[in-house]
Amino acid sequence: MDNNKNIVVGFSVGDLNGVGLEIILSIFEDKRMLDFCTPVIFGSQKSLNFVKKHFKFSMHFFYAKEFDQISEQKINVITSYKDDFEINFGEENNRIGEVAIESFTAATKALKDGHIDVLVTAPINKYNIQSDAFKFPGHTNYLNEQLEGRALMFMVNDGLRVGLLTDHVPVKEVSSHITSELIQNKIKTVYESLQADFQISKPKIAVLGINPHNGDNGVIGKEDDEVLRPALEKIKKEGKLVFGPYAADSFFGSDNYKNFDAIIASYHDQGLIPFKTLSFGEGVNYTAGLNKIRTSPDHGTAYDIAGKGLANANSMKKAIFEGIKIFNNRKEYQELTADPLKTGKKKI
Known part of the structure; x- marks a missing residue:
């Protein structure tokens, strides 16, 4: 990533029948957040517009087809799943579970490949995410397999x-x-x-x-x-x-x-x-413990309040800022502990 650009923070949408996407969008309804990071949501036009309309948000989305099109001061979206489902807040649904994992695995690959700097994951339902293609109890175990280090x-x-x-x-x-x-x-x-x-x-x-x-x-x-x-x-x-x-x-x-x-x-x-x-x-x-940074809020899907406009976004907002802070701290630590004989030539 270009050092002069904002830190790029990717978001997996989590269980769309829960509060995850609601709190992500509520945070970026405040345009000042774009001064702190460049968001990339791994979602779809239909699901984002549905949540935006339901909560009467006013933001605009920028649909990037490639990662090199990601733009600062915009809420970027990378299409990561098909719009072949309906969002019904508060309901457990297997297709919604599949969508949550499709978003998460796409975001993880982008993190692994360096297209995003930090990954913030919205809450999932650990039951409806299970499939022949995804047999992990949660985010952490999958990340441990995909990334370097011990999670x-x-x-x-x-x-x-x-x-x-x-x-x-x-x-x-x-x-x-x-x-x-x-x-x-x-x-x-x-x-x-x-x-x-x-x-x-x-x-x-x-x-x-x-x-x-x-x-x-x-x-x-x-x-x-x-x-x-x-x-x-x-x-x-x-x-x-x-x-x-x-x-x-x-x-x-x-x-x-x-x-x-x-x-x-x-x-x-x-x-x-x-x-x-x-x-x-x-x-x-x-x-x-991993070579890449992932954070998430400390709560679950909150089906009981999903769609009601009652969700508290504080933990998600702290997850964003904690990820940014850790990214900067780790970068500074790596610079301070780097071998000067390998990182630069002595000037004469």
């Missing part, structure tokens, strides 16, 4: 950042997934992301226990003593400021989380329940 779900809201050892895994399988190698890899990903993406030179990371009360010396489970603690000791010997395991039940209520740059939870609900309690509507789901 990690990282929920962020200002100074609160929560990462997960396991994400969309049934509770009964959590302990079998947590190995010493997994723990070390996830903490390495969080540590490097805090440095490169959030400009924290010496991160402090807290790790929550796997079992209640960290297993109570084996009474409630042995995984904390036999797997988690030894793995953390290895990481500490590398010089990283990693602390724990902490009992999860009191960690957030005691405000201990405020003493750390990131918290790593063992499984989905252990991390996301406190995060969303503290940040719901303001948080951002960031996929750390």
Whole structure:
């Protein structure tokens, strides 16, 4: 991308029967947003015009046939699926699920090929997206396959950042997934992301226990003593400021989380329940650990309020700005840590 141009932010439309496209368009109804980024929506003329008309938005769309036609100060659209369906707010529909994935995979390819700088994904329904062509529990797993690096779900809201050892895994399988190698890899990903993406030179990371009360010396489970603690000791010997395991039940209520740059939870609900309690509507789901940047709002399709004009766009707006900020931070970090012998010639 040309350094003199706005950061190009791509949007997958998500479940069109939910609130995703509504909140995207509501944000860009404010023309000042075009000063911060150049949006590219992976959608279609019919669906965008339907949502625009329904909510009485006044913006205009620019339909680009090729990526080199993308224009600043315009809401660009790349056609990514056929208009062979009807939008019925609040309803679950398999064709709408297919459309959500067609938009998402097209946007991911554009991200991978460098046509967009940041990808922001609108919420999907994890049930109706399943097909023979797409067998992933969500965005993160697909991105992990398509992009370079190891994906990690990282929920962020200002100074609160929560990462997960396991994400969309049934509770009964959590302990079998947590190995010493997994723990070390996830903490390495969080540590490097805090440095490169959030400009924290010496991160402090807290790790929550796997079992209640960290297993109570084996009474409630042995995984904390036999797997988690030894793995953390290895990481500490590398010089990283990693602390724990902490009992999860009191960690957030005691405000201990405020003493750390990131918290790593063992499984989905252990991390996301406190995060969303503290940040719901303001948080951002960031996929750390990959060579490209993807963010999303911290909520789902919200079928119950879809089409009613009640959706709050704050989390989506924060996802946009968080993606832009991370893009700039990462670019600066890469410049600061680049080998000068490889990046430039010494002047005489």
